[in-house]
Amino acid sequence: MDTDELIAGQRRAILDGDARAAGELARRAIDAGLDLQACIDQGFAAGIQEAGRLFEDGDFFLPELMQSADAMKAAMDVVRPALLEQSGAAPSGPKVVIGTVQGDIHDIGKTLVATMLAAGGFAVVDLGRDVPLAHFADAAEREEARIVALSALLTTTMPGHGKVIELLEQRGLRGGVSVLVGGAPVTQGFAREIGADGFAPNAPEAVLEARRLAASGP
């Protein structure tokens, strides 16, 4: 198998949601001494981006996207330590604190975003569901998070997003932390109104938005 074939296989493993194959092809790339960053960019990450596009189009659904994210995570768990040796890159990406806000017990979307972010190289601290609003500020401070990601499924709980932003401001944390909001009823307009830095309508776009926020600096 030449390098191009290997990288194509890595992309395919992610699209197939095959965690075992993804891990194995990551190991093979390490053994062959390949440029691991190229494997990520053209292989694994290209696969997860394609999965996200298929999800938005309605060719992939939650089960397929979840399996692709799990495969991506399996590959990255193998690649990350080797990448550190090869290039001295940071062992993990920017830190994200994520959770569903107080009063809201829904977590399917939040968990998917957390998985996709972890697959995308972020260090994810998942606070769970029905999280007291102050806990987001506590965790952002304790974890020195770069991003706080907030989810709500209910129109009645989404105002909690704005209150978390106020809490971060009150504690003087707002300068170093970007706030990303989402959830079924959350819109771009709502995000703007409450002063959030980022908004995403679905999990694949949440990863792109988190990358944008991390790159734009606090």
Next chain:
Amino acid sequence: MTRSIASLLAERVVLLDGGVGSELIARGLELGRPPELWNLERPDDVRAVHAAYVAAGSDVVQTNSFGASPFVLARHGLGQRAGEINTAAARIARAAAGTQRLVAGDIGPSGESLPPVGAADPDELADGFARQAQALAAGGADYLSIETMIDLREALCALRGARAACDLPLTACLTFDRKKRGFFTLMGDAPGDAVKALADAGAAAAGANCSVGSEAMAHLLPELLAAATVPVIVKPNAGLPEVADGGTVYRQQPIQFAADLARMAALGARAVGGCCGTDARFIAALRDALSAPDPASPAGGDV
């Protein structure tokens, strides 16, 4: 004596009701608190919401038990109270409905996901739904309405559990989003396949609720009608949500909603009502639209 839902559906278009949780919030329910607790704490307020729908013309009122499966209640630390909460929900609705209207025991999604998305066990799901169904039946529900399901498999678990727990008629609605390729549940179930499978599993009627407004629902309806072997239910939201004052509001006017739904009834939908953002005004407008001589133009022009 109360008619059965099956005979009513066979005879004419059945008018369902609208949103319940939002109406309880309007009456002072604290945000983030489970609305179903009011079945025990504020039964008169719950009854008043049902009564408003009865006055508006609903043939059916749905119990305040959407989030009263043992799974959802457990997330609020109330799992052990599922029985009393559901039985109270059915009793309250029964009192408001009297003997002339039907009480539909409302069963919503568990919030748990079956593999590969989550780790829920189908038998445990069916058992939990059975407990809810049994308690709703004990409180006097005429039939059980499973709705807002995002996974056909979970809806089938609910049908199986409810059937094991009681002899009441069962109906089931999934919730579909609009994608580039058409309408699908979050898990990828297509509307036609879904209503067929729900009917095969014993649903007396099947259809779609929530997620989309009346305009998109009108596009989804033909897919349901083409495949359904049982009467079709549609319960859209009040248009698309808009942002205002740090929250979401639905701005569609009842008259437009009613016109869309009456057109769907004319096309073959047999049970029509509203979901998020709809209230008794929507149901009253829909009642008028359904009784208009030409259901294709029920508003008669001026709004």
